[in-house]
Amino acid sequence: xxxxxxxxLQYMFLTFLATVATVTISSxxxxxxxxxxxxxxxxxxxDLMVKSDAWEIVTSPQNNTIAVSMSDxxxxxxxxxxxxxxxxxxxxxxxDDMENHRERPEVAEAFxxxxxxxxxxxxxxxxxxxxxxxxxxxxxxxxxxxEVSSLTSILFQAMPVMVILCVNLFIxxxxxxxxLTRSIIGPIERLAGNLDASDSVKVYxxxxxxxTTIRQQHEDIMRNANMRQEFTANVSxxxxxxxxSISGYSELIESGMANDSDIVRFARxxxxxxxxxxxxxxxxxxxxxxxxDMKEDIYEEVNLYExxxxxxxxxxxxxxxxxxxxxxHGSSQYVKANKQMMEELIYNLCxxxxxxxxxGGSVDVTVEYKNGKTLVEVKDTGIGIPKEHQERIFERFxxxxxxxxxxxxxxxxxxxxxxxIVAKHPNAKLELNSEAGxxxxxxxxxx
Numbered sequence: 001x002x003x004x005x006x007x008x009l010q011y012m013f014l015t016f017l018a019t020v021a022t023v024t025i026s027s028x029x030x031x032x033x034x035x036x037x038x039x040x041x042x043x044x045x046x047d048l049m050v051k052s053d054a055w056e057i058v059t060s061p062q063n064n065t066i067a068v069s070m071s072d073x074x075x076x077x078x079x080x081x082x083x084x085x086x087x088x089x090x091x092x093x094x095x096d097d098m099e100n101h102r103e104r105p106e107v108a109e110a111f112x113x114x115x116x117x118x119x120x121x122x123x124x125x126x127x128x129x130x131x132x133x134x135x136x137x138x139x140x141x142x143x144x145x146x147e148v149s150s151l152t153s154i155l156f157q158a159m160p161v162m163v164i165l166c167v168n169l170f171i172x173x174x175x176x177x178x179x180l181t182r183s184i185i186g187p188i189e190r191l192a193g194n195l196d197a198s199d200s201v202k203v204y205x206x207x208x209x210x211x212t213t214i215r216q217q218h219e220d221i222m223r224n225a226n227m228r229q230e231f232t233a234n235v236s237x238x239x240x241x242x243x244x245s246i247s248g249y250s251e252l253i254e255s256g257m258a259n260d261s262d263i264v265r266f267a268r269x270x271x272x273x274x275x276x277x278x279x280x281x282x283x284x285x286x287x288x289x290x291x292x293d294m295k296e297d298i299y300e301e302v303n304l305y306e307x308x309x310x311x312x313x314x315x316x317x318x319x320x321x322x323x324x325x326x327x328x329h330g331s332s333q334y335v336k337a338n339k340q341m342m343e344e345l346i347y348n349l350c351x352x353x354x355x356x357x358x359x360g361g362s363v364d365v366t367v368e369y370k371n372g373k374t375l376v377e378v379k380d381t382g383i384g385i386p387k388e389h390q391e392r393i394f395e396r397f398x399x400x401x402x403x404x405x406x407x408x409x410x411x412x413x414x415x416x417x418x419x420x421i422v423a424k425h426p427n428a429k430l431e432l433n434s435e436a437g438x439x440x441x442x443x444x445x446x447x
Contacts, residue, residue: 004185011177019166019173026162035130038146039117042132045076046144050136076144077129081107083139099123101143106131110141119148227396234397238280238412242273249273283413286344287396290420297424302339304346304376304446305332305367311347312365315354323359324380326350330367333374335446337428341421346376348414349442353380356440374446385434393432394419418442 080089085102087095101107109116110133118131122145133143249266252258258266305328312328319326346365353363361381368375385393392398397412422430427447434440 004181007181007184008177011181012174015170015173015177019170023162023166035119038130039132042076042130042144042146043115043117043134046132046134046142049078049144050134050142076146079143079145081133081141081143083111088140101141104131104133106133107141107143109133110135110143231396234412235284238397239277242277242280245273246270246277280413283417286417287413287420290417290424297338297341299336299338299425301334302337302342303332303334304337304342304374305330307339307342308346308365308367308376311343311350314347315350318351319354319363322354322357323361324354324357325362326354326365327362328365328367333367333369335374335427337425337446341424345418345421345444346378348418349376349378349444352414353378353382353440353442356380357382361439376444376446377441379439379441381439384436384438384440385432386436390432390434394430418444 076091077093078089078091079087079101081101082088085100085107087093087098087101089095090098102111104118105120106116106118109118115132115134117133119128120131121128128148129145130148131143131145133141135141249270253263253266308328308330312326315326350363350365357363357380363381364377364379366375366377366379389398394415396416419430422428422444425446429445431443431445432440433443
């Protein structure tokens with residue numbers, strides 16, 4: 001069910017409930033007001049009869065016709081009860097058939113307090129009625145009453161008007177609910193149709209956080225799309241270079257244009273390009289794995305110093321080849337992490353520091369506990385990174401010195417892998433300090 005339809009149905013349901021509640025409450029209030037008015041009229045009528053001695057006129061046998069006409073005109077029943085509770089006159093009933101009225105609520109109250117009232121069903125007439133009784137000076141009680149049916153008839157007469165009013169009110173509310181729903185949904189629909197120009201679309205202040213989040217997500221999606229497009233172009237370019245080299249050298253060998261000494265040199269270049277190609281493919285595959293959630297990573301207590309020691313041992317040959325000294329400092333430090341990722345992280349940091357170092361330079365790897373955090377630091381005396389490049393150095397295929405990067409065999413993905421690995425560990429933070437010509441220090445701090 002759409003949001004617009006749901007809001008409409010909720011508004012109509014609330015309108016129906018409000019209409020029913022209004023009619024019910026109005027009927028109750030109207031009934032109470034009329035009831036109060038009827039009782040007041042009965043009291044006024046009885047008091048007037050007592051003060052003007054009119055009860056003597058209406059109850060005398062010779063004026064019985066007058067009494068009947070008066071009671072019919074007002075739809076009022078007049079009853080006179082003596083001090084023993086016996087009815088001595090009734091305008092609507094035969095007194096011989098009437099029971100003793102001493103225990104009637106309104107009569108008993110009148111005998112005791114001077115006046116009394118009640119709303120009950122008449123045992124004589126068999127109908128519900130309003131009663132008002134007043135005790136007179138001769139200890140008799142004059143009681144006047146009016147049937148409830150006369151009151152309900154008024155309500156029933158008003159019912160058609162109330163029904164028509166309610167129907168019209170409901171129709172009006174349905175129309176207004178549609179207009180209100182459109183006014184509420186309108187900005188959201190306009191925003192959905194103009195997400196690229198969301199700044200120009202006016203929205204409710206309550207939706208500003210939501211719109212801001214959507215805008216950021218949209219920008220992130222567009223940025224990621226651009227990054228993926230750029231990544232695809234870079235991958236194509238990076239793969240094309242070694243493949244072109246392999247294809248060219250193999251074609252020269254195949255054509256017989258190369259002599260024996262050239263064949264050895266061409267084979268060396270083919271082998272070099274093949275290794276570069278394999279390294280590049282492995283790095284791309286690893287980045288894809290880190291980007292997604294293909295499998296659940298296992299986090300355990302790992303010894304960073306032991307992992308760093310293994311990496312340093314593996315890279316000693318590469319360090320010697322580049323005339324760079326590689327030294328490990330520190331002590332055993334345990335953190336909760338993924339062991340394979342930690343091996344890749346330290347290996348890539350060390351490998352990068354060796355490749356971009358100067359002949360006779362050094363790489364110092366430190367694993368220690370400092371200032372409440374476990375620290376892995378790789379410090380080199382290499383070419384360094386200018387400040388304008390430091391924000392982008394962790395991007396894929398981004399190189400400060402492209403010619404040097406290719407000559408050293410770097411893929412341009414090592415630091416991108418490091419960044420992704422750190423992002424996979426909520427307890428890790430990456431820091432970079434570098435100065436062009438003086439070297440680079442990269443730290444990974446663990447909580």
